[in-house]
Amino acid sequence: MADQGSRSLLGLLNGIAKYTYYGDTVITDGFLKEELYPNTAEDEFQTLLTKCKTLMKSIASADMDYNQLEAFLTSHTKKKEGGITKEEATVFTKFWKNHKTKIHDSIVSQSTWNNTLKNVSWRIDLKTQARHIDQLHTPTAIVELQLANGQDKSKEAEVVRFEMDEEKLSSVIKNLEDIQKQINVHCQ
Known part of the structure; x- marks a missing residue:
């Protein structure tokens, strides 16, 4: 079951990245809930979604290298309330290793308006x-x-x-x- 949870979380992070950084307008929060967390209560899903968006925004805006990412995620695993589990931290690390360069390039591209x-x-x-x-x-x-x-x-x-x-x-x-x-x- 934990493996399924990790896959769902990785799918959620990929979905968030697609509509936040890559301009995919087909993917929505509702679509992600329906596809990845159909049996989860709406308020529980919204809490998870907000937490993931906040963490991803912090990681991406700081363009964290892997040492910074590890320290950042470790600090969030030690939080009593609103923190993440070690398994979730592992999923975030895997996600960031696959998307760091692409998200960085997307942010740079979105913030460039002149030559x-x-x-x-x-x-x-x-x-x-x-x-x-x-x-x-x-x-x-x-x-x-x-x-x-x-x-x-x-x-x-x-x-x-x-x-x-x-x-x-x-x-x-x-x-x-x-x-x-x-x-x-x-x-x-």
Whole structure:
């Protein structure tokens, strides 16, 4: 019976993921109850459903690695009220191992509305012709950016090319370092 319970819970988690993260509109809470928990009281099923949705949302929004997941689920197995069993924790772990990447990609895709940077390529050229002699043989960075449409993946990537002299390149590098520092501050 415990094996059937584990399969039903895994089916419930898969169903929740399908309509929450993968955009499947056919699956509903009623459909999941009818298919997986037909003999369970409605209020009992709603409690289980809410608990599963809450745990899944916490796991997905934190994009937990497996060590974080283990610690998170262990803390929930120790809760007296509203916690989960070790068997349920095992099912959550199995589910997350199979869906982590796909759910992460789905969340990123749903939160991207503008173009995204797909690729960067660059090279350094030396000017061989110039209006002024002091501009000859100065290095210039030629940069090419491939931008993919955030919403419409079927469109071909847009390519933007530009060049920068040493001063502009130094300014861009400083700005990127500032961005990295801010990211590090917010990630700690």
